[in-house]
Amino acid sequence: MKNIIWLFITVILQVSCAEEDKTIETPEIIGYELETVVEGLNIPWGMAFLPNGDILVTEKSGKLYRVSNSEKTEIxxxxxxxxxxxxxxxxxxxxxxxxxxxxxxxxxxxxxxxxxxxxxxxxxxxxxxxxxxxxxxxxxxxxxxxxxxxxxxxxxxxxxxxxxxxxxxxxxxxxxxxxxxxxxxxxxxxxxxxxxxxxxxxxxxxxxxxxxxxxxxxxxxxxxxxxxxxxxxxxxxxxxxxxxxxxxxxxxxxxxxxxxxxxxxxxxxxxxxxxxxxxxxxxxxxxxSIAPSGMAFVSSDVYPDWKGSLMVGSLKFGYLERLVIENNEVTKREKLFEDEGRMRDVKQAPDGYLYLAIEDRGIVKIVPKTE
Missing domain, CATH: 2.120.10.30 (TolB, C-terminal domain)
Structure with a gap:
């Protein structure tokens, strides 16, 4: 009987946790937008930022690019x-x-x-x-x-x-x-x-x-x-x-x-x-599941209302997820930039800006909205 009761409690706790985990907010207004850095990439998988501001980008197909001034050069x-x-x-x-x-x-x-x-x-x-x-x-x-x-x-x-x-x-x-x-x-x-x-x-x-x-x-x-x-x-x-x-x-x-x-x-x-x-x-x-790919902590002052958040790309749903974390516990989730495409990588560059690698699109940068 004790085993049955314990099994029942365990199932209830699992269901409760799963239900809590589904909660995600979609802000009506955010003060940021996407700016295209480079187009014409199929599955940009990873990004790294060179000291001069150029970006190294890997393509799943096997190609390696250097991106400079919105132009890509194969390496x-x-x-x-x-x-x-x-x-x-x-x-x-x-x-x-x-x-x-x-x-x-x-x-x-x-x-x-x-x-x-x-x-x-x-x-x-x-x-x-x-x-x-x-x-x-x-x-x-x-x-x-x-x-x-x-x-x-x-x-x-x-x-x-x-x-x-x-x-x-x-x-x-x-x-x-x-x-x-x-x-x-x-x-x-x-x-x-x-x-x-x-x-x-x-x-x-x-x-x-x-x-x-x-x-x-x-x-x-x-x-x-x-x-x-x-x-x-x-x-x-x-x-x-x-x-x-x-x-x-x-x-x-x-x-x-x-x-x-x-x-x-x-x-x-x-x-x-x-x-x-x-x-x-x-x-x-x-x-x-959201099929997460790429992650970055926001540590710069470029996004004061996001500072300290963990950013995660979603392949399955094609959005950027912002997670607010306090004492190693996720206290809030937000869905950002919906329907932009499968977000394969998320990186904070040395310039403090967040960059996203989006499949069938390219590399974009999150910038403050202009008036």
Missing amino acids: SHNLSVKEQGQGGLLDVALDPNYQDNGWVYFTYASSEGDGDGANTALARGKIEGNSLTSTEVLYKATPNTGKGQHFGSRIAFDDAGHVYFSIGDRGERDVNPQDITRDGGKIYRLNTDGSIPQDNPFVGEDNAKEAIYTYGNRNPQGMVKHYQTGEIWTHEHGPKGGDEINIVKKGANYGWPVISYGENYDGTSFTDITEKEGMEQPLHYWVP
């Missing part, structure tokens, strides 16, 4: 990019010491290695003129597979000389995420030269992939360093429901697919629990 490269399903040329990020060392980091679906298909890789190189040179592959996940889903993959740097990147579960839900001897469904941490930090959580464990920093992840496509705490925040795609925001913790298990607030796409259940001892609860989850 040649020798990355072994394979466009496969959700994979292709993915994120791009500048080394925190870029002005001294010139390194630019990329994640992409790579066909290198044994077997057909591809898996996610992290590489770096230097841009000289209109070419990427000095290319180094720092990590290549194995095995290659012909599956087209869940490559990840975002890049972030902490304040201690580490680079973080994500790899999705690669469509192997019941195999990869909970197994630290396998790639996929993980957040990884390397030194910026590609070596393994000796304080990584699984260094020395038998057969472990020592680059792993967290596991039990599904498909993280948002990653950013918090501008105040220095913590690495991520979000990831859930199945049908259960997209999550998490704070990266050393050695933590985020539960996929043992626990989840989502269900199979056909409406059937793959797990009947949303929490378990030893597995992290998300800081926030979305029901229904």
Whole structure:
């Protein structure tokens, strides 16, 4: 009888949380509008801002562009990019010491290695003129597979000389995420030269992939360093429901697919629990899913009424979501710039402005409305 009562309470709590999570406001008036930076991009996946104000933009198709004065110039490269399903040329990020060392980091679906298909890789190189040179592959996940889903993959740097990147579960839900001897469904941490930090959580464990920093992840496509705490925040795609925001913790298990607030796409259940001892609860989850991609904290004074907010792009619904966070709890959600298109990336540039990469459109900038 106690078990039945507890099950009933658990179901009620889950339904209540799911209902609360659906609440989102749509402001009638906002003081900002979108200004086109560059057009003519199909699936702009990642953005990075050069010191001179130019923007590096990756296209999922494998093309790398430099955008300057609303014109894009293709940069040649020798990355072994394979466009496969959700994979292709993915994120791009500048080394925190870029002005001294010139390194630019990329994640992409790579066909290198044994077997057909591809898996996610992290590489770096230097841009000289209109070419990427000095290319180094720092990590290549194995095995290659012909599956087209869940490559990840975002890049972030902490304040201690580490680079973080994500790899999705690669469509192997019941195999990869909970197994630290396998790639996929993980957040990884390397030194910026590609070596393994000796304080990584699984260094020395038998057969472990020592680059792993967290596991039990599904498909993280948002990653950013918090501008105040220095913590690495991520979000990831859930199945049908259960997209999550998490704070990266050393050695933590985020539960996929043992626990989840989502269900199979056909409406059937793959797990009947949303929490378990030893597995992290998300800081926030979305029901229904918004298919989040890209994320940025607003730390500049350009948007005084948004300062401190977390901005997340929605692929599924084609809007920008603003989340107000207090004490690591989402207290308010707002839907901004509806029907503008699938928002693939969101970045705050060094000039303090927010830039959006929108599929089948290009790069836009959020600017104050003019009278």
